[in-house]
Amino acid sequence: MNRPRLLxxxxxxxxxxxxxxxxxxxxxxxPAPATPVQVVKSNAAPGTDTPPPVAQAPQRxxxxxxxxxxxxxVPPNPMAAAIGSAKVPPEREITLVLELFxxxxxxxxxxxAGETNAQFMNxxxxxxxxxxxxxxxxxxxxxxxxxxxxxxxxxYLFHAVSRDRLEIRSMGPDGEIHTVDDLIAPR
Numbered sequence: 001m002n003r004p005r006l007l008x009x010x011x012x013x014x015x016x017x018x019x020x021x022x023x024x025x026x027x028x029x030x031p032a033p034a035t036p037v038q039v040v041k042s043n044a045a046p047g048t049d050t051p052p053p054v055a056q057a058p059q060r061x062x063x064x065x066x067x068x069x070x071x072x073x074v075p076p077n078p079m080a081a082a083i084g085s086a087k088v089p090p091e092r093e094i095t096l097v098l099e100l101f102x103x104x105x106x107x108x109x110x111x112x113a114g115e116t117n118a119q120f121m122n123x124x125x126x127x128x129x130x131x132x133x134x135x136x137x138x139x140x141x142x143x144x145x146x147x148x149x150x151x152x153x154x155x156y157l158f159h160a161v162s163r164d165r166l167e168i169r170s171m172g173p174d175g176e177i178h179t180v181d182d183l184i185a186p187r
Contacts, residue, residue, distance in 0.1 A: 112128065
């Protein structure tokens with residue numbers, strides 16, 4: 001066997017051995033935490049008898065709205081009161097809903113997080129870091145689960161496209177999603 005082939009075979013064997021070692025160490029390592037953890041550092045001077053830093057889960061938006069006694073008295077928002085009014089056409093109503101979410105975004109820097117209509121609405125109803133109710137706890141268009149219904153009685157669909165963009169959709173009179181009569185905000 002010539003020398004270059006012998007060196008190539010030896011280098012390949014070393015790479016395979018290192019790869020096997022890396023894989024075995026990776027398989028034996030503890031799994032990453034499911035949620036990020038924030039470490040709170042103590043302000044005590046070094047060398048003192050202080051307990052170790054405490055790990056805390058990051059704050060999340062509550063899934064249920066706060067009770068009325070947990071919220072400060074805030075006058076109702078006129079835009080929220082207009083939702084469901086016979087004077088407001090459905091095309092305008094969906095933009096009012098988006099404007100309420102824009103108020104939330106201006107206050108907290110991003111749209112609320114959530115997967116369901118009720119989770120988004122609960123954030124507007126005061127289940128947010130500042131306990132700021134942008135939408136009333138009780139409203140004729142809220143169903144028992146806390147979903148905001150469109151003019152045809154079906155829940156609005158909320159989709160956080162990004163931190164700075166929220167899409168709101170109503171399935172319209174036909175009740176079918178992605179058809180020509182859907183109402184979408186923003187247009």
